[in-house]
Amino acid sequence: MKRFFSFLVLAVLFTGCDDGDMQEVSFEFNESAAGSCNSNASSFFIYKTTDQRALILKLAERNFTNTVTSDSLAQQGGAISLDIDTNNQLIYRVYNDNITPTTMCPPNGVPAAYPVVTEERRAINGGKMFIRTTPIRSEENANGSTTITEYLHTISFSDITFITADGVQRNESLPPVTYRTPASSFNFTNLSSVQICAENNHTLLFRYLNDKAMTLRLSEADAAFLFSNDISAPKVRYLNSENILNYRFFSRTDITPLTNNYFCSVTQPDLPSVRYIWTGNSSVDQNTGVIEVVTEQTDDNLFKHTITLKNVTMARASQNFKLERDFIFGEVETTTVP
Structure with missing residues (x-):
């Protein structure tokens, strides 16, 4: 301007x-x-x-x-x-x-x-x-x-x-x-591979690097559905009050680095402190705020789930920006008992 x-x-x-x-x-x-x-x-x-x-x-x-x-x-x-x-x-x-x-x-x-x-x-x-x-x-x-x-x-x-x-x-x-x-850079490409923690009635998926982290919190029921072994078609759920996408910036990670334990602790640690959070807007129709998982069987007992976020807008108060219309959040692998 x-x-x-x-x-x-x-x-x-x-x-x-x-x-x-x-x-x-x-x-x-x-x-x-x-x-x-x-x-x-x-x-x-x-x-x-x-x-x-x-x-x-x-x-x-x-x-x-x-x-x-x-x-x-x-x-x-x-x-x-x-x-x-x-x-x-x-x-x-x-x-x-x-x-x-x-x-x-x-x-x-x-x-x-x-x-x-x-x-x-x-x-x-x-x-x-x-x-x-x-x-x-x-x-x-x-x-x-x-x-x-x-x-x-x-x-x-x-x-x-x-x-x-x-x-x-x-x-x-x-x-x-x-x-x-x-503005602070939004770098999603270099984040770690997807990690998973089980929460009370929720599943937390997270990726992080240095002072940034992207998290996807899913209800227990939706996580079970999305990561089932059904390979027949893409499985879809939506961002809402229970399925929450966040992108966080942290302070002083040079002193207290982010670790898996930070995200998996029952009580979130005080350090490193969160500077600010961007949150994915809830879905308003079947075309926005989409969580899509495509599952393929890669071995007799191994399944790979690719998580794609479709038409997601990230917001922080009155500010917002759009992710790629087909944004790859990452991959999760599950196994079945032989």
Whole structure:
């Protein structure tokens, strides 16, 4: 999505000692999303530049998590509200030559000697910034799948007052700034082979790798039906309140790795902790949320069951993406007593 971005010509009122003349300063920036710099945890900021001018927003990086703000308990109609103060700063600068990303974020963290700042205006306490986050989703591909590629953070302003060497400049509002962060990858191909645990009246199938896991929880009756030794035709059941598909992201698996015991424990361990969960939408008709199992006999007493999920949409609050229309969850083998 392309967002038009430009700073309009804003009226600047200087409350000088003598005549209080009105001056005008032009804020004009290109249409690209803002860049960012994070040489260390305390110096994260985002910036917009054009030629010799820069607008800098110094604020905590945690304000740009990939969580849709309309889904959280936020103020101002689904936007995070931040007071402009010593922790959240808005700065306008003019340099004596054109600016590059290296100017704003030097590789070694030491500001370059050139170009130099010739003018700086800082917003004083009292104004506000609002951050509204929305997901950007890809178009459906040939296999029917979509994915969330990135998150768009739109930062708007109100009641902004800049302090200058000559006085103050009050702007009721400024045009918004956009900043993009990449979405976590949905990698299903490298997950482990399907593992199985028996739960109370349910069967849990799971696959995992590093900090991600896909689980399919089936009712005992549906699991018995799907993994029966009937090889005559595909067997079908549907996602619902008992048959639940989840895709989970975990935190700090480098310290507490995922294991089979994590999924098979009677009481789910506290660590590693779950960051967030995507859940497959329940079936609404015979064509959506389908769990299909095709069984073939591979030996006298051995049967292979291939699990395919058809037309499944994964959702997390207001966000969603589609799996491939024929998504192979994996294979399960069962045996019969000779």
